[in-house]
Amino acid sequence: MIWEILRMAVNSLTVNKMRSFLSMLGIIIGVGAVIAIVSVGSGAQMQVTSQISQLGSNLITISPGIRRGSSGRISMTSTDLFTMELADQLQQNCPSLARIMPNLQTSGLLIAGTNNYQTTVVGVTPVYQQIYDFYPARGQFITEEHEAGATNVLVLGSGLATELFPETDPVGQKVKLFVRNRHLLFVVVGVMEEKGSGAWGNIENQAFIPASVLMKKINNRKYVSGYTAQAASAADAKAAVGEVQYFLTRYLGDPSQFRVTSQEQLLETISQVTGTLSLMLGGIAGISLLVGGIGIMNIMLVSVTERTREIGIRKALGAKRRHILTQFIIESLAMSGFGGLIGIGFGWLGAAGVAKIGGWPLVVTHTSVLLAFSFALLVGLFFGIYPARKASKLDPVIALSYE
């Protein structure tokens, strides 16, 4: 009998196709939006995560702590803390650190013949290559000798190389660096490989010089803004964070003066943030499911009124309350369920479109589909109950005489 009632319900929906579709629209949009948003969220998260891992693995960032401004003083970061010597000491005292390098950069204008380019100049030591898994494609990288002797040599990012030397091989050429109102002459010793694009695309347009040159000849300061270190493995990274914290706390005396962040922590934070964000957006989309439910209830109430006479006839022919109740609830469920199915299709299409534009993988999880669909059914059930009860309680005599 349940099949009979189901068939009747589907029949009555197909009789008024346009109306049924319009009533389903809220559910369609709701389910579609939930699925698309959750999918876009996880796709974007995957992309960000993979981009961060692309930068190198098991990285630990050591940066100055933030001093909170109080009683009128401006909040500032402590800058005069980190020296090259401290980096060496960290390397010696923290066995889990495989390598460490200073974070040091400035901005300057590079001039080669008639071409020039304003860019970021990064002060590096040779370990930069291993830490960021980033190697020269031509020539060589900054060597220990360059670093020790503070030699004016420069390695160009691949993008920068084509900007400055569109026709010639840059290796061996001279470039001028204009920074802080001074000109410095450099010899290009290498060109980096292409690392592929992404949010970090500007890495292709950076120039690299020995850290010692940047500190002694440009900044005239012995301090660096922080360190990037690399642990030998993911397991070592956890230990390394502890070792660095322990050592720096003893060395600097105050743990609030520095921060140690591992890449893992960063990834965790990012996935937390994007997770919360997509949950929130999904929740907002879920509200449109509720609104869709109200739309269904509205049309079901109209339908009950329109079909008062039909209900009377059915009751005269022996339909009990539960038969009428089931019939109308199934109609409402069929509407929300069918709307949900269409919504899944639209959501998937939308997610695929955005993923294509954003260039990340299309991730539609079973969980989000199932969740959105069952929520749609639940909404259909909930908002179907009231109209169905109203229908089932009609007095057959009154219903039969309804015009």
Next chain:
Amino acid sequence: MLIQVINLQRTYQMGSVKVEALKDASFQIKEGEFVAIIGPSGSGKSTLMHILGCLDQPTAGSFLMEGQDISAVSENELAEIRNKKIGFVFQQFNLLPKATILQNVSVPLIYGGIRGRRRQLELAEKALQQVGLGDRLHHRPTEISGGQKQRVAIARALINNPALVLADEPTGNLDTKTGKEIMDIFRQLNKEGHTIIMVTHDQEIAEQARRVIQIRDGLIQKDEVIA
């Protein structure tokens, strides 16, 4: 005794006014009878029919069907009695407009718990063949004439083999000739043993029954057997 009506009363509360649709009605109907209940509009004949059809329950008095007191049964039991024991034929035909006539005739079988859709449709088809509509099974009510609609309604009324066929002005929406055809069907059904109660305001139609109960102002005025 199929039907026993004893001091039946039905009062409606219309706002602050009490309307006594049925004041005091008593009669009995045996199996195999063909009874016309006749009266002008407002006489209480519709109310009486609703009670006889188990669509409504009396305010006072009792209505016994096959010995069972209908005044005291639950809504679900009423629905079951309507389904199993009563076949309705209405003036307005009251077919489901969006279903085919075959589907229409099968509706009482669905609620009667006859299992199997194919079995239901077979029974419905047989019933339609008996009223001469075997070639119209998949038409919708809007596609057939009034007389044909009333035949569909008769097929539907008979499908569960009820103890009683209740007809409410069955010829009211038909022309004279078609009306006569429908009355012929009813007489034929009665000959075959069906108990028929017909409510009408038309003296001429009423006289085609074998017994006429006249009702006026909620009271039985006359109850006579026609030769």
